[in-house]
Amino acid sequence: MVEKVDVVVVGLGPGGEAAATELAKAGLSVIGIESRLIGGECPYYGCIPSKMMVRAANALAEAGRVSLLAGEVDITTDFAPVAKRIRDEATDNWNDQVAVDRFKQAGGRFIRGTAVVTGPKTVSVGDLEIEAGTAIVLNTGTNPAVPPIPGLAGTPFWTNREAIAVPEAPSSLIVLGGGAIGLEMAQAFARFGTNVHVLEALERLMPLEEPESSQLVADVLTSEGLGIHTGTAARNVSYESNTFTVTSDDETFSADHLLVATGRRSDFAGLGLATVGIDTTSRTLDTDANLQIADGVYAIGDITGKGAFTHMSMYQARIVANHILGKQGPAAEYHAVPRVTFTDPEVGSVGLTEQQARDQGIAVAVAISHIPESSRGWLHKAGNEGLIKLVADTDKGILVGATSIGPAGGEVLSMLTLAVHERTPVNRLREMIYAYPTFHRAVEDALGRLP
Numbered sequence: 001m002v003e004k005v006d007v008v009v010v011g012l013g014p015g016g017e018a019a020a021t022e023l024a025k026a027g028l029s030v031i032g033i034e035s036r037l038i039g040g041e042c043p044y045y046g047c048i049p050s051k052m053m054v055r056a057a058n059a060l061a062e063a064g065r066v067s068l069l070a071g072e073v074d075i076t077t078d079f080a081p082v083a084k085r086i087r088d089e090a091t092d093n094w095n096d097q098v099a100v101d102r103f104k105q106a107g108g109r110f111i112r113g114t115a116v117v118t119g120p121k122t123v124s125v126g127d128l129e130i131e132a133g134t135a136i137v138l139n140t141g142t143n144p145a146v147p148p149i150p151g152l153a154g155t156p157f158w159t160n161r162e163a164i165a166v167p168e169a170p171s172s173l174i175v176l177g178g179g180a181i182g183l184e185m186a187q188a189f190a191r192f193g194t195n196v197h198v199l200e201a202l203e204r205l206m207p208l209e210e211p212e213s214s215q216l217v218a219d220v221l222t223s224e225g226l227g228i229h230t231g232t233a234a235r236n237v238s239y240e241s242n243t244f245t246v247t248s249d250d251e252t253f254s255a256d257h258l259l260v261a262t263g264r265r266s267d268f269a270g271l272g273l274a275t276v277g278i279d280t281t282s283r284t285l286d287t288d289a290n291l292q293i294a295d296g297v298y299a300i301g302d303i304t305g306k307g308a309f310t311h312m313s314m315y316q317a318r319i320v321a322n323h324i325l326g327k328q329g330p331a332a333e334y335h336a337v338p339r340v341t342f343t344d345p346e347v348g349s350v351g352l353t354e355q356q357a358r359d360q361g362i363a364v365a366v367a368i369s370h371i372p373e374s375s376r377g378w379l380h381k382a383g384n385e386g387l388i389k390l391v392a393d394t395d396k397g398i399l400v401g402a403t404s405i406g407p408a409g410g411e412v413l414s415m416l417t418l419a420v421h422e423r424t425p426v427n428r429l430r431e432m433i434y435a436y437p438t439f440h441r442a443v444e445d446a447l448g449r450l451p
């Protein structure tokens with residue numbers, strides 16, 4: 001059976017859902033196909049529930065700081081309210097009926113199933129063949145990558161999907177991977193009393209961020225009692241008597257649970273992308289300025305390799321929907337991609353790191369200011385760790401990258417994102433008035449240190 005529609009959207013992550021909904025509302029016939037839950041990783045296993053954990057864990061940390069500022073509080077941790085919030089408020093017990101109804105009300109037709117691209121205009125799902133008159137939009141996202149460590153397969157390890165659904169914090173946890181996902185959960189669980197060890201094979205945490213960010217976060221986590229082991233590759237995993245044992249070259253770690261947070265992967269072969277001329281061994285898809293990977297075949301989100309973030313997925317969805325609807329709109333640009341790791345302190349960054357800028361041959365100047373030395377940081381006292389790092393292109397007199405770490409690092413990032421996005425001259429940024437005493441005044445201090 002062949003069904004003809006204008007657009008087929010395969011995978012309804014945040015961007016796929018947004019694009020499918022907008023196209024349906026615009027009057028196109030749209031089929032949206034989702035194998036798991038409409039909304040994708042973010043609302044059910046990612047951003048939202050993990051930030052509920054972080055929010056609760058940060059409340060505990062703030063309570064712990066009272067003794068340094070305002071007397072004493074007795075803290076008894078209880079993970080049950082977090083688990084309940086994740087189940088009831090974030091995920092509806094991992095049920096997407098609300099999203100399904102919303103999409104149908106927008107005029108879309110929803111199919112639950114795993115779709116395969118069978119040609120430049122065709123998709124199959126189950127017994128159904130669909131012909132897309134106008135476009136195929138792919139938003140199939142990523143799955144947790146499980147490294148081929150001897151002994152790991154077959155053990156009851158967690159990925160983010162299991163960790164996010166636990167009813168209580170484990171008593172001990174080994175986290176494989178020192179990136180954003182691993183660190184956010186490591187710190188959150190540790191604040192609920194879990195004994196946590198983080199193993200990162202590379203020489204520093206958050207290897208995609210500035211080295212100063214890696215060091216600061218490692219120092220904070222270590223001071224909070226987490227074991228941070230960089231340059232430590234897991235060589236073997238075993239699971240016996242409800243205990244995981246992970247061995248590296250020279251150490252052995254044991255814990256009740258093991259969280260694998262070593263990256264994400266896509267399956268382009270399984271998605272059938274060879275039928276539209278794609279090299280299915282590549283890790284990400286090459287897109288043109290309108291997000292097409294082939295004529296009339298669009299890609300959105302993690303699979304484009306432009307940043308595995310919900311805001312990227314939504315941004316690209318807007319561009320794809322505009323292009324399909326023939327609306328004028330700016331093409332995709334990626335010089336000011338913001339990202340935030342929601343540890344405490346938050347690590348926000350935008351654009352290029354110093355090393356990336358140097359690798360591009362840019363004439364680089366950098367400047368750093370430290371939050372504890374700013375008025376706000378000094379008076380904030382407990383929990384004031386952070387810094388601002390600016391990466392400037394001295395030929396052009398603009399910022400090409402920036403990092404903002406601090407108690408509100410992700411919020412302070414907004415002005416730096418605007419500066420990098422708009423290519424605002426550094427001199428113009430220096431002329432601005434910065435409210436006193438805010439965390440973002442540390443940006444002014446760093447600007448003053450640029451040559």
Ligand SMILES: Cc1cc2nc3c(=O)[nH]c(=O)nc-3n(C[C@H](O)[C@H](O)[C@H](O)COP(=O)(O)OP(=O)(O)OC[C@H]3O[C@@H](n4cnc5c(N)ncnc54)[C@H](O)[C@@H]3O)c2cc1C
Pocket residue numbers: 010011012013014015016033034035036037038039040041042045046047048050051113114115116139140141142160181271300301302303307308309310311312313342
């Ligand atoms: C623990 C965690 C925390 C995170 N925190 C943040 C954060 O704070 N901020 C942030 O911006 N990002 C965060 N992310 C990343 C964010 O979740 C993703 O970048 C976001 O979901 C966008 O992904 P996507 O659009 O590529 O699609 P996804 O969300 O991955 O969704 C893709 C969907 O496609 C479906 N699918 C796949 N193949 C098929 C097929 N063949 N047929 C039908 N359906 C298919 C999948 O079932 C899935 O639902 C986090 C991720 C994790 C894991």
